[in-house]
Amino acid sequence: MQTPRILLALLALAVVSASARAETVQVAVAANFTAPMKLIAEAFAKDSGHTANASFGSSGKFYAQIKNGAPFEVLLSADAETPAKLEAEGLTQSGTGFTYAIGTLVLWSADPALIEDGAKVLGRNKFRKLAIANPKTAPYGAAAMAVLKGLAVDQMMMPKLVQGENIAQTYQFVSTGNAELGFVALSQVTKDGKIGEGSAWVVPAGMHDPIRQDAVILKNGEGKAAAAAFMEYLKGDKAKDIIRSFGYQIP
Amino acid sequence: MGFSDADLQAIWLTLRLASLVTVLLLLIGTPIAWWLARTHSRWKGPVGAVVALPLVLPPTVLGFYLLLAMGPNGPVGQFTQSLGIGLLPFTFWGLVVASVFYSMPFVVQPIQNAIEALGERPLEVAATLRAGPWDRFFSVVLPLAKPGFFTAAILGFAHTVGEFGVVLMIGGNIPGATRVVSVQIYDYVEAMEYGQAHWLAASMVIFSFLVLLALYTLNPNQRKF
Structure with missing residues (x-):
């Protein structure tokens, strides 16, 4: 009858030691990027040990929420304007923005x-x-x-x-x-x-302005290992392959 | 700043929608409430539950099923197409039908409660005085249950004005047809035009407050609930 208790102790130990290394990053994600984000988050968890918690919604709503103290650490916007606006208002970790996908x-x-x-x-x-x-x-x-x-x-x-x-x-x-x-x-x-x-x-890309989707680390994510790791992961080949497979282009 | 032309159009549309829905709901809801209040049928429970569904369902669920039902492959859609009036989503009448479903419990329940509170006695007395069913309804039930009807009309109207999720799902945001005030406010917020959003949103808060104030102070019986 000792086995369960030992198992439980081992489990507790595993949880504690894992949480010491792994962090969770809160990511606000544009609705159109829902499907690729789920795959990327899965791969990210497997490869880095961190967890990416995604909330899906519209960029306009995220802007209002972030301005009013929402706990998001990274924003994957559906446009380039929203991250730029947040950057101008000092709500981001400046210089971290980049285009992660171009919509088709x-x-x-x-x-x-x-x-x-x-x-x-x-x-x-x-x-x-x-x-x-x-x-x-x-x-x-x-x-x-x-x-x-x-x-x-x-x-x-x-x-x-x-x-x-x-x-x-x-x-x-x-x-x-x-x-x-x-x-x-x-x-x-x-x-x-x-x-x-x-x-x-x-639609041929030349018929409209490119639909640039930008990502940025928000003030809440500044200096957080998981936030930086997620942004790096998003620039990596594995994430790029996933993004391309959904019909996005990469700059 | 003030209201733009688009705002005024949305306000006018919302008032038209809510008034029409209120009238329809009183016409449809009264017989249902009457039946629910007086029947001993075993269907009383199921019918009452169906009427009350919009109280607990998220509007997106209702909107999604209305979109499917009224679409080209849905039963309602095939019925309206066979009548030659086309499809209801993205039209003013589509909103009317959806709002009637959505606001139904707010109209049926106050009327039902009022009729139940009357009891059998006044109707029996009227019957012994040889009042026919219609006469009994118009000269006994209606005057006695007036507060219930008053509450029902105001709640039905106000609830339709405040409707958002269902309209968003089946409306298609067409100016003058389906872009009601709540959707217009949502658009302003999404577009980060907070100044315009404040104008409309604050007006909506004041309007709703005045409507409820009227409900609580002017109700004929002064009956609080």
Whole structure:
């Protein structure tokens, strides 16, 4: 009957010794980066022993929360503006910002036959609703508007536009068929390196300003080993492979 | 600063939505409340529970299922398409339908409580005086249960004004059709335009306070709850 107690003691010892070395880093992550972040966090835990605790949300909300004392140590933003703004307000560890991914915009439909010849489906105009992310708040939405303007179909599309509050909701509108097609992030419709379901047109990068997604260490993370380790890990080859496999580019 | 044109449009839309929903809820909710208050059917429990569901469900759950149900592959969506009125998500009427579901318990429960509190007696007396069912309802139930109806109307209205999660899920943020005040505030906050957000948000706080103040002080019976 002594065995359980010994096991328990060993377990306690293991927990104590592990926690002495390993730290936890609180990471605020843009919603469009949810899937890659989960894989990166897993690999990071395995390779470094630290734990990355991710919260997913919109950059605008994170900005408000960070300004008001949220305990995040690293921010993986969906844009370049939010980290820059935080940096200007002295809420970051300055000089730690870098672009961890460049988003790719894709016109996507859950219907496998709808988008056969790229952008021409917009010109044919034979659909009811076109979903985009809110151009005012979401970088993917602003890029989608730029593409519509570039194709000179923005006026024609105006009455058909429905806006998701973020790119995740925009995807939801299209995947449930409530909007026949929409501009979403390539990362959302990519499975194992290619478009998973439906039909799509990958928008050429030259048609809109690059969707740069920047990461930065926040004031709370300054001098924390796990925060610095996570940022380094994000720049490493393993993380880059994961990021690329979801259809992002790396600068 | 003050309100922009977009703000005014959102305010007007919200008031229109809430008024219409309140009227519809009184029309639909009263018979349900009447039935729930007086029935001994074994369906009383299940129906009451379904009506109360929006009280406990997160709005995103309700919104998500409404989006699926009203979409092209959902039962409601196929029904509305077969009627030739198209699909409801991203339209004003879609919001109306969703809000009726969402605010239903706030209307049904006060009316049900008021009718239950009346008891059988006044209705039996009225019946012996040969009042028909409609007569009994309009000359006995309605006047006696007035505080319940008053509370129901105000709560239904206020709750629809304060709706956010469901609108976000099925609205699509279309100016003049589905961009209500709560969504407009959310947009300002997301875009970090805090000044504009404050204007609308503070107005909403004051409005809600005045509505509840009216509810607590003007209620015909002065009945506190």
